[in-house]
Amino acid sequence: MKLPVLTLAAVLMGTAAQAQTSGPIDPARLSEIVKVMASDEFEGRAPGSPGEQKTVDYLIGQFKALKLEPAGDNGGWTQDVKLQRLQVEPDARLRMSVAGKPMPLVQAQQINVATLRPVDRVKIVNAPMVFVGYGVKAPERGWDDFKGYDLKGKVAVFLINDPDFEAKPGEPVAGKFGGQAAAYYARWTYKYEEAVRQGAIAALIVHETPGAGYGWSTVAASNGESFDIVRPNPAKDKLLLQGWIQRDLAVDVFRRAGLDFEALKTRARSPGFRPVPLTGATFSADYGVSHSQVTSHNVLAKLTGAGKPQESVMFSAHWDAFGLGAPVEGDKVRHGAADDAIGVAGVLEIARAFASGTRPARTTLFAAWTAEERGLLGSEYYGVHPTTPLDRMAANFTMDVLQTAGPSRDVVLVGYGQSQLDDRLISAAKAQGRTVTPDAHPERGLFFRADHFSLAKHGVPVMLMMGLGGGPDLVAGGREAGDKWVSDYTAHCYHQPCDAWSPDWDLRGAAQDVELLYVMGKAIASDPKDWPDWEAGSEFKAIRDQTAGVRR
Numbered sequence: 001m002k003l004p005v006l007t008l009a010a011v012l013m014g015t016a017a018q019a020q021t022s023g024p025i026d027p028a029r030l031s032e033i034v035k036v037m038a039s040d041e042f043e044g045r046a047p048g049s050p051g052e053q054k055t056v057d058y059l060i061g062q063f064k065a066l067k068l069e070p071a072g073d074n075g076g077w078t079q080d081v082k083l084q085r086l087q088v089e090p091d092a093r094l095r096m097s098v099a100g101k102p103m104p105l106v107q108a109q110q111i112n113v114a115t116l117r118p119v120d121r122v123k124i125v126n127a128p129m130v131f132v133g134y135g136v137k138a139p140e141r142g143w144d145d146f147k148g149y150d151l152k153g154k155v156a157v158f159l160i161n162d163p164d165f166e167a168k169p170g171e172p173v174a175g176k177f178g179g180q181a182a183a184y185y186a187r188w189t190y191k192y193e194e195a196v197r198q199g200a201i202a203a204l205i206v207h208e209t210p211g212a213g214y215g216w217s218t219v220a221a222s223n224g225e226s227f228d229i230v231r232p233n234p235a236k237d238k239l240l241l242q243g244w245i246q247r248d249l250a251v252d253v254f255r256r257a258g259l260d261f262e263a264l265k266t267r268a269r270s271p272g273f274r275p276v277p278l279t280g281a282t283f284s285a286d287y288g289v290s291h292s293q294v295t296s297h298n299v300l301a302k303l304t305g306a307g308k309p310q311e312s313v314m315f316s317a318h319w320d321a322f323g324l325g326a327p328v329e330g331d332k333v334r335h336g337a338a339d340d341a342i343g344v345a346g347v348l349e350i351a352r353a354f355a356s357g358t359r360p361a362r363t364t365l366f367a368a369w370t371a372e373e374r375g376l377l378g379s380e381y382y383g384v385h386p387t388t389p390l391d392r393m394a395a396n397f398t399m400d401v402l403q404t405a406g407p408s409r410d411v412v413l414v415g416y417g418q419s420q421l422d423d424r425l426i427s428a429a430k431a432q433g434r435t436v437t438p439d440a441h442p443e444r445g446l447f448f449r450a451d452h453f454s455l456a457k458h459g460v461p462v463m464l465m466m467g468l469g470g471g472p473d474l475v476a477g478g479r480e481a482g483d484k485w486v487s488d489y490t491a492h493c494y495h496q497p498c499d500a501w502s503p504d505w506d507l508r509g510a511a512q513d514v515e516l517l518y519v520m521g522k523a524i525a526s527d528p529k530d531w532p533d534w535e536a537g538s539e540f541k542a543i544r545d546q547t548a549g550v551r552r
Contacts, residue, residue, distance in 0.1 A: 021432045022511035024353040025346075025518060030507045033062075033345035037319070038337035038501045045336055046323025047083065047296035047371050055319050056297050059368050062348050063301040066355040071300035071365060071387055078297040081229065081370050081381045084118055085292050088224030092287030096249075097126065098256035099280040105249070108220040111204070113243030116226055117234045118291040122241055126282040127201055129155045131254075132275045133268030134163045135194055135203075136185040140542055141176055142271065149275040152199040155283045157250070161211035162186040163269050165443075173269045181442030184539050186211075189448070192242045202241035202283065206250040213444045219244045227374040229381045230293060241285055257281045296320075296370040298378045300387060303354055305525070307361035312388050313525040314365040314396045314460075315350045315517065316379070317343030318372030318451055322495055331497035338467070338489065338499055342507075343399035344368050346465075346514040353518055360525035362394065369451050372400075373495075379454035390455065391547035394524050395421060395532055396462045397517040398452035405485040406506035408472035410435045411465075411513055415447035418540070419461045420532045421520065428516045440470025459544035461532045463520075465513050472509065 036042075036058065043051035060077045063070075070077040094105040094113065105111045115122050133145045135158040143163065162177040162185040177183045184190050188205055195203035209215050231237050254261040257278040267273055299319065305311065321336025335341075351366045365388065369378035383390070411429055416422060416438035426436050439446065446469055447453070452462035468490065471482025493499040524530050531551050534541035 021515070022508065023515045023518070024356070025349045025511040025515040027507035027511040029349060029352075030342065030345040030511060030514070031501070031505060033348055034337050034341040035501045037341035037344060038335040040333055044323035044325075044334040045319060045321045047320050047374065048294040049323050051323060052296060052320075052370070056299055059299040059319065059344070063299070063351070063366070066348075066351055068301040068303060068351060068355060068366065071302040072298070073387075077301065078299055079382065079385070079387065081296045081298055081378050083294050083296055083371060083374070083377060084116075084228045084230050085294065086115060086118065086226050086228070087290045088114060089288035089290055092224070093285070094287075095284045096129070096253055097282050097284070098253060098278075101256075103253070107224060110249045111243060111245050112220050112222065112224070113241055113285065114222065114224055114226040115241055115289055116228045116238040117240055119240075119289055121288050122285055124155075124202060124241060124283065124285045126284055127153060127155045129157055129253075129278040129281045129283055130275050131157045131259075131264060131278060133264075133273045134159045134161065134185070135191050136162060137194060138177075138185055138539065140537075140539065143176070145268070145273055145275070146198055147274045150199070151195070151275075153201050155202045155204060156195045156198065156200040157278070158191045158195075158203060158205045159211070159265060159268060160186070160188065160205050160208055165211055166265070167269055171269060172271065178442070182445035182448070184448050187445055187448045188212075188244075192239055195242075196237065196239055200239065202239055202285075203243075204283070205244050206247055207244045208247050216246060227371065227377060229377050229384070253278065253281055296378065298370055298382055299368040301351065301366045303359055303364045305361050305363040306359045308528045309363050310389060311361075311392045311394060311528060312363040312365050313394050313521045314367060314455075315347050315399075315521060316367035316369060316396060316451060317347050317399045318369040318378065319344050320370050320373055320378070322373055325497075328497045331500075334495060334497055335500040337501045338404060339401045339494065340372070340399070341501075342402045342404070342510060346399040346402065346510070346517070349511075349514055350518045350521070354522070360522065361528050362525040363388065364521070364525050372451050376451050376454050379451035383454040383458050389550075390458045390460055391550050393455070393460045394530065395521065396452050396455045396460050397465070397521055398450055398462065399465045399514065399517070400450045401467045402465065402507075402510040402513055403467035403472055403482070403485060404502075404505040404507060404510060405472075405474055405482065407475045407509045407512065408434070408482065409475060410437045410473045411516060412437050412439060412467070412469045412472055414439045414464045414466045414469040417535060418447065418538050419463070419534045421461055421463045424520045424523070424532070425463065425516060428519045431519070432512055432516070434512070437470065437473070456540050457543070459540060459547060461534060461544070463517070465517060474509070
């Protein structure tokens with residue numbers, strides 16, 4: 001599909017943007033791309049829907065028009081992503097028992113469980129329960145909550161967040177995990193992964209709103225539905241059962257087992273903590289699981305490097321949104337304009353800039369991921385099945401929700417302090433006459449909730465450009481206006497039909513942000529000696545260091 005002819009207003013908008021130093025990134029073209037992708041014709045771009053095929057065809061057409069090369073499977077433009085949908089069937093029988101006294105539980109009320117193994121039935125009978133504190137094993141920080149405890153056949157009970165989230169000043173753990181800034185160890189995904197590594201049959205996380213960053217209604221909203229990529233051996237990678245329990249339930253079960261929940265929370269902040277069996281407490285589950293597969297697609301393009309083609313720099317965003325849903329004010333399409341058609345537009349504009357210039361030494365990759373909204377699954381699949389060596393990928397730059405409120409004096413960086421890319425961003429922003437502001441809400445863990453994370457887990461240095469990290473200091477209205485844009489968008493339009501393209505958008509600020517990534521990526525792609533690294537305290541540095549030899 002060809003881009004619509006630019007309107008006079010769009011051209012004037014692009015001309016005005018030049019004064020805002022967005023270089024080759026044209027805000028008018030960003031707008032036109034979003035207008036197409038977020039239109040009713042694309043039906044909300046849900047994976048596996050008719051809207052997917054329209055989206056994939058459009059993106060391939062754009063890449064071809066730029067004379068890029070295909071970078072997908074078998075010399076094609078796409079990578080097949082096999083997805084697994086799983087659903088806990090109604091009337092799940094869930095129960096805890098303490099000293100032989102049963103405590104029946106209702107799905108989505110006191111507990112919310114799911115399974116990511118494609119089995120027909122989950123059955124757990126009287127599995128012992130063990131409190132594992134925050135469930136963190138972080139050798140680079142001198143921390144191990146497990147101490148070799150045997151969890152085979154047991155249910156691990158976790159606290160949400162990480163050990164210093166509630167630490168008081170002067171406690172030994174204070175600051176070890178970044179304080180209120182969430183480390184990956186704070187994320188529920190990490191806890192389930194660690195439970196698998198420790199041999200548990202199931203894991204239950206105690207829900208507390210401050211530590212989770214959201215209320216119980218968000219936990220229960222899944223209603224037992226979950227998604228994953230198709231794996232060759234799901235039992236090796238996933239728990240038989242994973243879920244959350246309400247805090248009040250946890251307090252009650254601990255009390256019945258002769259334990260003080262709050263006292264154990266305090267003990268869990270000590271490096272000497274060891275797992276604590278909930279004496280006499282067991283967990284049982286019996287429910288059916290419906291599961292099916294669907295194949296979706298990542299769309300991948302490249303410009304082969306002129307000197308070091310096996311080394312790469314990647315720019316990426318996710319093409320998927322939430323498809324069709326219940327009408328809201330007559331609109332049933334969840335358009336996904338800011339989330340994340342605008343990120344895809346950024347990828348296309350960066351690709352356009354590279355295609356029109358001198359080809360750098362390293363290969364530049366351009367990725368549009370599927371199934372981000374189902375759990376970063378398109379990028380997760382790529383991380384497991386990369387089409388180029390990840391140990392030779394110098395950096396990934398991801399765009400997910402760019403602000404639409406105009407030029408800003410700063411750029412808000414999610415994940416500040418993680419890698420050496422931060423200093424490069426500061427320099428690039430300075431050249432625009434701007435500054436860098438760290439994420440205003442690091443406790444929300446946004447750094448672990450976008451597609452760049454799928455590559456970070458494999459050691460690739462990454463940077464996320466995300467407008468939800470805090471309000472920018474807008475030229476028109478300052479920080480207050482920037483915060484209002486974030487709060488209005490997240491409260492009313494995030495994942496809703498009103499996340500739609502608007503002619504009232506001012507994308508000059510978004511174009512500036514995209515240009516920052518282009519400038520940084522171009523410099524790295526042009527210098528084969530340039531290998532950005534993680535900072536010493538990052539949980540991803542040890543992963544990258546394992547492959548240091550290939551980059552010498």
